[in-house]
Amino acid sequence: MLFSPIRVGQVMLESRTWVPAMVPWRATEDGFVTRHVLDWYSRFAEGRPGALVVEATGVRDIPSGPLLRIGHDRFIPGLREMVETVHRSSGGRTRFFIQIIDFLTVRRRPEKEKYFARFLSIEDRHRQKLFEATNDERWLVADETEIRSFLTSAPDEIHDRVLNENEQESLRFGYRERVTDTHLRNISELPEVLPEIFATAAGRAKEAGFDGVELHYAHAYTMASFLSATNTRTDGYGGSRENRVRLPLEVYRAVRNRVGNDYTVGVRFLGDEVITGGNRIEDAVWFGVELARAGFDFLSISKGGKFDDARQPKVGQAVYPYTGRSGFECMPPVTSDERGPFGRNIPLAAAIKRAVNEAGFLTPVVTSGGIGTFELAEQTLERGEADIIAMARGSLADPDWFLKVSSGRGDEVRRCNYTNYCEGLDQMHKQVTCKLWDRVNLDEPGITKSDDGKRRLIAPQWMREYETNEKD
Numbered sequence: 495m496l497f498s499p500i501r502v503g504q505v506m507l508e509s510r511t512w513v514p515a516m517v518p519w520r521a522t523e524d525g526f527v528t529r530h531v532l533d534w535y536s537r538f539a540e541g542r543p544g545a546l547v548v549e550a551t552g553v554r555d556i557p558s559g560p561l562l563r564i565g566h567d568r569f570i571p572g573l574r575e576m577v578e579t580v581h582r583s584s585g586g587r588t589r590f591f592i593q594i595i596d597f598l599t600v601r602r603r604p605e606k607e608k609y610f611a612r613f614l615s616i617e618d619r620h621r622q623k624l625f626e627a628t629n630d631e632r633w634l635v636a637d638e639t640e641i642r643s644f645l646t647s648a649p650d651e652i653h654d655r656v657l658n659e660n661e662q663e664s665l666r667f668g669y670r671e672r673v674t675d676t677h678l679r680n681i682s683e684l685p686e687v688l689p690e691i692f693a694t695a696a697g698r699a700k701e702a703g704f705d706g707v708e709l710h711y712a713h714a715y716t717m718a719s720f721l722s723a724t725n726t727r728t729d730g731y732g733g734s735r736e737n738r739v740r741l742p743l744e745v746y747r748a749v750r751n752r753v754g755n756d757y758t759v760g761v762r763f764l765g766d767e768v769i770t771g772g773n774r775i776e777d778a779v780w781f782g783v784e785l786a787r788a789g790f791d792f793l794s795i796s797k798g799g800k801f802d803d804a805r806q807p808k809v810g811q812a813v814y815p816y817t818g819r820s821g822f823e824c825m826p827p828v829t830s831d832e833r834g835p836f837g838r839n840i841p842l843a844a845a846i847k848r849a850v851n852e853a854g855f856l857t858p859v860v861t862s863g864g865i866g867t868f869e870l871a872e873q874t875l876e877r878g879e880a881d882i883i884a885m886a887r888g889s890l891a892d893p894d895w896f897l898k899v900s901s902g903r904g905d906e907v908r909r910c911n912y913t914n915y916c917e918g919l920d921q922m923h924k925q926v927t928c929k930l931w932d933r934v935n936l937d938e939p940g941i942t943k944s945d946d947g948k949r950r951l952i953a954p955q956w957m958r959e960y961e962t963n964e965k966d
């Protein structure tokens with residue numbers, strides 16, 4: 495089944511194999527496609543997965559470091575070159591989608607001195623709390639400089655009593671916007687602006703020649719936060735499930751209107767948010783049916799990956815949503831628990847698929863998370879738990895996995911061991927590579943290396959050997 499074709503919206507996949515979005519940190523500082531980006535996708539395409547999804551690509555025209563962007567027409571030529579490269583490298587056999595994302599502001603954890611000197615805005619409630627914490631009336635009329643200086647050298651217990659929850663978080667983790675910060679204009683107006691921003695971005699994806707677009711409604715980002723049970727907005731876009739799915743559906747309709755019915759539009763969302771008070775599978779099943787009913791062409795299910803339970807970053811670093819329990823569930827490592835990473839998220843996809851099918855929709859469901867062997871992939875399809883198998887780290891470890899297994903040479907696969915070296919690089923915003931091959935044949939002529947010259951950026955070639963054997 496794994497190597498049998500399947501229709502996804504307007505396109506046919508040659509097989510039910512899929513490389514989901516993975517950020518490799520290879521774009522320019524202002525979001526353009528580079529030679530390294532082209533090489534990265536070309537290498538995956540050589541392995542001929544049924545579908546390959548481009549990393550989360552920003553829908554806005556705002557600085558966001560070396561992450562790909564699609565928020566302006568000037569990005570189209572680079573993206574088009576990417577499409578041409580992938581179609582060429584896969585011999586036209588891999589369908590190429592792009593994941594598009596909106597995210598809110600996340601700042602680095604500040605130095606304590608800087609936070610109290612510059613970032614905290616002092617209000618009368620701080621004076622009142624200081625008085626309550628110290629029993630000293632002078633604080634009720636103290637001037638700002640005095641308060642800032644006291645708080646800078648005060649112990650954590652005083653900060654706990656004087657600062658509100660958001661301020662404590664800004665001090666200890668770095669400032670982070672939430673979809674519930676509706677006192678901020680840019681947040682309250684998200685429902686007005688996002689449909690158009692996503693629609694224009696999707697229009698550009700179509701213009702650049704992608705076979706389809708995947709709306710990123712998963713992990714720690716804006717659209718997932720609207721779907722989340724933690725979304726308590728009171729403007730009709732939070733609270734009940736009906737309200738939480740409202741903007742995600744409005745964004746979908748705007749996208750659909752822009753790209754037309756003859757274009758593939760899918761979605762990635764969470765089968766479980768994992769965090770306390772977040773969505774569970776019951777919510778995800780309900781959303782899955784609504785997203786299918788709206789007309790999405792595929793549902794790609796992920797898990798966790800939230801800021802809410804992330805580890806405290808070091809001073810000067812930003813909080814990373816894959817460091818807490820929800821992060822472990824998103825990219826499960828061998829050390830996660832006794833169950834290990836293998837196929838641990840399949841039950842989520844299975845429950846969503848069952849409900850979607852029972853509601854009368856045949857929308858293909860993509861599952862991911864620790865699926866690294868043919869047996870597990872094939873069993874999952876045979877049992878009807880999903881329609882398509884996504885493999886992120888497995889294909890990073892060996893981009894030729896699909897080609898090797900489909901041609902009966904599975905014993906040549908370089909198997910991912912799920913110890914998350916690649917994820918560690920992502921966390922440090924370093925060019926992502928795999929530890930199983932990034933130090934191999936470093937003196938090979940013509941290879942590209944990481945900025946520090948210590949790692950090769952692309953997995954060694956296997957294709958030439960394969961083609962020679964194919965001719966034989």
Ligand SMILES: Cc1cc2nc3c(=O)[nH]c(=O)nc-3n(C[C@H](O)[C@H](O)[C@H](O)COP(=O)(O)O)c2cc1C
Nearest residue numbers: 514515516517549550825862863864885886887920
């Ligand atoms: C380096 C790295 C970057 C990732 N970037 C993205 C991303 O941009 N968008 C996304 O939806 N998932 C992203 N993921 C998550 C993967 O798509 C996938 O869901 C996860 O790794 C679990 O699948 P696996 O066990 O096959 O690796 C990333 C994973 C890794 C390892």
Ligand code: SF4
Nearest residue numbers: 910911914916928929
């Ligand atoms: S670095 Fe480790 S976890 Fe990542 S793809 Fe390679 S083997 Fe797998």
